[in-house]
Amino acid sequence: MKSRIHAHVGTMRQLEILLAVHDQGSINEAAKALFLTQPTVSIQMRKLSDAIGEPLYTFVNRLLIFTDVGLELVKTAVEVLDSFARLDMTLGNIRKTKPGTLRLAVVTTSKYFIPHLLGPFCEQFPDVDIQLNIGNREKTIERMKQGIDDFYVFSHPPQDIDVQSLEFLDNPLVAIAHQDHPLGKRKSISLADLCDEPFLMREKGSGTRYAIEELFKKHDLKPNIKMTIESNEAIKHAVMSKLGITIISAHTLTYGGQSGLIRLPVKELPIDSHWFFLWPTSKRPTLIASAFLKHIETNGRKLLQNELDRSALD
Structure with a gap:
């Protein structure tokens, strides 16, 4: 007997709205994004929700939290919309263009x-x-587990998710x-010298913080953490303000x-790390995703590395 669930999951527009609510994290922000x-x-x-017969999300302390049923529907919505996107790109490829x-x-x-x-x-x-x-490490990992996107970018890729990866750019961490x-x-200057100064640290869960903690641990040192800041821009401005x-x-x-x-x-810096593009092993890449991966491997990687090398000489 064939499943009839497709008769209840709503229209394509409802699936688009569902993804907007999930990505934006609120009804109001989704409405703004979709005009x-x-x-x-x-x-x-x-x-x-009525068509499915289950709540898709709940509110906890005013935060919109998707239920297990809602998250499964999000996965399906991504697959359905991607299927139509692949059709668009296939037809576009036939016409010598690649929309999507x-x-x-x-x-x-x-x-x-x-x-x-x-x-x-x-x-092109x-x-x-x-x-x-754009999100912190934990949020981006959650999106990757749900298979929402074509590609994910990390400096320290998670090890417990079945993905393919491409190392494409150096990510040196420097002291400023x-x-x-x-x-x-x-x-x-030695790393120990830094321990005598007020140190500004990224938040827990940050890949940068993880690399810094590993470096200090390796040398049996502890930084004098004065402030924990969730934004690179805010950290830079704090340094400009002589806070550490x-x-x-x-x-x-x-x-x-x-x-x-x-x-x-x-002397112990920079910390040598790298940027990686990751994509789910189980997800069939779209034509445009394949074109983007080719772009990364050729012109894109070379362009960014040249910019990084030129900056290091300044």
Whole structure:
């Protein structure tokens, strides 16, 4: 007997609204993203929930939390919409174009260079729509477990998820301070010297924090953590305000600006790490995802590495 669930899951538009609510984390933000009214989004979600016969999400302390049923429907919605996207791209390929949607979920530090990777690609494929989701490590891992996106970007990939990966760019972590900091006058600094200074640290769950903690642990040292900050930009401004020193990805300086900041010549640095593109092994890549992967492996990787090398010489 054939399943009739497809007769109840609603229209394509409802599935699009469902994904918007999931990605935005609220009815109101989903409505803004889709240029709809909040009541319209609420009504469509209620209709979809009624059709399934189960609640799709609940509210906990005013936070919208998807139920297990809701998360399963999100996975199905992604598959259904991707199927139509593949059809669009197949037809477009026949017509010598590649329209469609490319979905990326990246950790916050990579937001500095990802636009520089997307720019040349979008010039080559101007009809492609880009959905770029930027979040912390935990949020991006959760999206990867649900298989929502085509690609995920990490500096320290999770080890417990079945994915394919491509190492595509160096991610050196360097120490920075205000340009007038006394340590900036020294030609050589040890990691132990940093422990005497107020240290600005990324939040728990951050890949950058993980790498920093591993470095200090390796040398049996503990930094003097003065502040924990969830944003690279906020950390940079805190350093500019002479609140402390930090270790940060060189990409935040290459693409995010380094006015008023200096790199400290720490003997144990930089921390050598790398950026990876990951994609689910079980998910069939779309034509546009395959084209983007080819772009990364060729022109994209070379472009970003040249920018990083040039910045290191400044």
